[in-house]
Amino acid sequence: MYIPTLNDMLAARERISPFVHRTPVLTSRILNELSGAELFFKCENLQKAGAFKARGASNAVFGLSEEQARRGVATHSSGNHGTCLSYAAGRRGIPCTVVMPRTAPQAKKDAVKGYGGTVVECEPSTTSREAVFAEVVAKTGAEFVHPYNDHRVIAGQATCSAELIEQVENLDAVVAPIGGGGMVSGTCLTLSSLAPHLKIYAAEPEQADDAYRSFKAGHIISDDAPDTVADGLKVPLKDLTWHFVRNFVTDIHTASEHEIVDAMKLIWKRLKIVMEPSSAVPLATILKNREIFAGKRVGVIITGGNVDVDKLPWN
Known part of the structure; x- marks a missing residue:
């Protein structure tokens, strides 16, 4: 198993620069007040093809x-x-x-x-x-090209958090959704080298919480067919992503289906952006665990915006 390094991220950043956006970071006074933290949303929903991937x-x-x-x-x-x-x-x-x-x-x-x-x-x-x-x-x-258990893919995803820490100074933590763990692994790869003081939190649906249970058990636990509105987070960890999760993630928090949909509504209303349910899970877990993030500067990765607008979860 080849574990990608910071040099792989730097090479990826140069290789992909003609084909991806440097996505913006948005803030919201209302969301800051609700969370008690300063939240900085890295908008990969505005990425090429609508997602960090x-x-x-x-x-x-x-x-x-x-x-x-x-x-x-x-x-x-x-x-x-x-x-x-x-x-x-x-x-x-x-x-x-x-x-x-x-x-x-x-x-x-x-x-x-x-x-x-x-x-x-x-x-x-x-x-x-x-x-x-x-x-x-x-x-x-x-x-x-595996969706996440591939060193080339993880090195590419790692470029997202490299941009984020250039765009926002003095972050205390970063929160990203976790399914198979590609984005979280990339975040770990970059931040463990460039900003090792940052805490890295993963956010997962309660109804697809195999990463949470794996993290607590100390070994991979897989669900074959979980059911959640966050359709992008239904896949299990694999050996390469598990390496990053168990070694670098501070903790994994979960949110209910109701909490995910409420967070999705909040982001649509307050940031005025289209994003999918999977992308709302980080905010849902921040609001649920307010005491952990209160007073902190927190990067929140909005992973994608490819949602079927004819089938929004609050309809």
Whole structure:
């Protein structure tokens, strides 16, 4: 298992700079008052293809040799990684196949196709996803770019927190959502080297809390098919992301479905931005654990904005 380093993040930052945005940081007086903290929202919902995963996908795709690139890329994804890999593959002019749960939001399936990717559907479980994906790779010979358990992907995601600590000085903590752990791992990679005093918190739905239970147990615990409104956070940790979580994360907090939806509404209303339920989980956990964050300067990573506006969770 190759563990990416700060040099991998720096190389990724240079490699992907023509293909991703340096996303803005937003603040809200009302949200500061509600939390008792100073919150700085890193808006990866405004990233290329609508999610932070454009960073890791672009690093993987543009790091391929010409021979690898000719065979194209493939992945399994509930949405954003597949969309972002399709985006990056399209920019390089190579094919991309994405295995997606049949229950994934139609908006995310359409986004993959819109960037030129091919969608192959599977049942909504990790077991089905991995079995169907194995068939796709056997047929195409494509390069597998894992949604998060890939050193190239983690190095790309790590560029997000590198930007954040340049944009906002004197942070005390950073909070990011956790599913498989790609963004959290990238955050750990960067901050453990460049800002080791910062505390790193992961935020997870109560109904998909395998990372929380893994963290408390000291080993990976996987759920095969959790059910939560935060559809981007249903996947389990893997060995590479677990390395970063167990070594560098301060704690993992969880939020209920009701708390996630309420936080999503707050962000829509107060920041005036479109973001998906997974991105609301950090704010939900901050408001739930106000005593931990009160008086602190906290970076909050809003991971994506690819939401089906015809099926908003408060409807």
